[in-house]
Amino acid sequence: MAHLDSRGLPISTRSDAAAALYRDGVALLLSAWPGAAETLDAAIAADPEFGLARAARARMHAIRGEGAAARAAIETAGALVARDGTARERGHVGVVALAVTGRSADALDAAYAHLDAWPRDVLVMALPLGAFGLLAFSGMSGHDQARVDLVERHAHHFADDDWWFLSSRGWAHAENGAVRRGRDLAQRGFELRRENANGAHALSHAMFEDGDGDGAEALIAGWLPGYDRSGILHGHIAWHAALSALERGDAQGALGIYAAHVRPSASLGLPLNVVTDAVSLLWRLKAYGHEVPAGLWEEARAYASGTFARAGFSFADAHMGILAAATGDEAAAAARIADLTALVEAGTLAAGPVVPAICRAALAFAAEDFAGCARLLEPVAAEVVRIGGSGAQREMIEDTLLVALMRGGEAAKARTLLDRRLHRRPSPRDARWHGLLASA
CATH class of the missing domain: 1.25.40 (Serine Threonine Protein Phosphatase 5, Tetratricopeptide repeat)
Structure with missing residues (x-):
């Protein structure tokens, strides 16, 4: 019996264990939850010939900025699916390869073409979406609308209870100005899977755009303690709470959150988030007329000097x-x-x-x-x-x-x-x- 991924697409592995671990690893990757890399490593150990597991691992390396490891993993994945993979798997690995090797414009074009044939291929669908996706960093002025167009074009292929698609669709709509619709979608996705940092992130954004800073702070205060500090969005989601505190004039509250979760010495997040979150919060404090405590700008500069x-x-x-x-x-x-x-x-x-x-x-x-x-x-x-x-x-x-x-x-x-x-x-x-x- 053929093995399937979590959205019903065939995957080329003969190992029951590898297939189950791959499904779990992809869910952890899509939810920015700790354990994705280790789970995908276990899938590869269960079936070293499993090309898609290696492609997902390449994506994890790229997210972490581990360029050499990402290139090695995707090269192996390409060789494996070229020999034994289906057309969908070869296309999947090809799109991921373009993305992790820095050919972003080509990866975006290839992702669109691939999704026309296999719209439920969620790891490819995820590449253009989000604040740091291929569309956001394409340089186009209409990337907010382009994300909405993409998710709406393929929405009928996804189940009403697909937690990842609901969160992604909600974020796209909230960023593009349909804030109430986006918030409702993001809320549904979050309720279906609370162990989902991308879902909490999408809902926080929707609340921010809805002018509900108090709601965002309450959401984050109740949810963040259950998200391990090693999670790549831990510091960034805390930044949202700090931003909401600053919006209502509580500079000391914002600085307390910054010190505990966001500053470079406290955050284990991605370097892009660590640098931009630190700079943007401190600059806002300055712009709003608050004093930035001594040493915080220097700490940010020291961290950023290597990135x-x-x-x-x-x-x-x-x-x-x-x-x-x-x-x-x-x-x-x-x-x-x-x-x-x-x-x-x-x-x-x-x-x-x-x-x-x-x-x-x-x-x-x-x-x-x-x-x-x-x-x-x-x-x-x-x-x-x-x-x-x-x-x-x-x-x-x-x-x-x-x-x-x-x-x-x-x-x-x-x-x-x-x-x-x-x-x-x-x-x-x-x-x-x-x-x-x-x-x-």
Whole structure:
């Protein structure tokens, strides 16, 4: 009898144990839950010829930034499915190979083609989705809508109780502005599988976009203690709670969460999350007029010095430029801006001119040249979405523009920007700012 994956697709292994371990390992991978790597290793040990298990393991290596191991695993997977795999398995491994070896644009095209034939191939479906997926980091301005288009195109292939698809579909809709629908979907997915960090993450985002910071904090406070600190999203989900605390004016509460879960010395998350979460929370504190305790910026800079040194990854570049500005490292900021400008001129930076513009604006903001910061950010504000990530993460850039307009004497422009945002996402902080503007 042929073995099947969790969505009913045949998998080429003769081992009952390997098949069961693969299904469990994929579920752990899709839920960002500890134990995925070890479970997939056990599947490979049960059947060393199991190509799909090796491909999933390659994906785990890539998520962890273990490039050499990812390339070795996917090369072995490719050889195995070329010899004994089905057409679906060969296509699956081919898409994963493009993704883990850095050929992101090709991987996105290949994923779309593959999903037209095998829409329930969830590890391939997962690649374009999420805040750090192939669509988010494609540089396109319409990646939020593209995610919705993808999940809706294939929604009829998934069961009503597919926890992973519900969470992914909910996140896509909430990020694209259909917040209530997205929240309802994410809530259903989370209730079906609570041991699912991606589900908790999707629901936290939907609550943030719905203006329900209190609900997000309560959700995270009740759920996070059951998620081991080794989970790759532990620190990032705590960052959401810190962000909600800061939104309601509790800077000390936000700093307490930061110290316990988010700062580089506390987090075991992915380097991209550790750097960007630290930079964005500390920069928000600065922008909102709170004092950043001594040593926190320096800790973030020390951690980041070993990561993302090379320009070309737009989401990281924006945060590294802000970090350099916040710590007064004008030389590092100038060097990154020069490298980014060269990439823009060469046509090889997918997100385009908005990235060096953000870095220049951060330098102006740090120097308290608020009018100059606003002049740099206003023309590219609509293009910030191209750097990827989520709306909650990118809102830091909009906050910078808003504060620059307020402090630079442009109250009318600040009021217009704030009105648009309150219509999109109500926030207690924005309401307080409206009061300040009313008296300006």
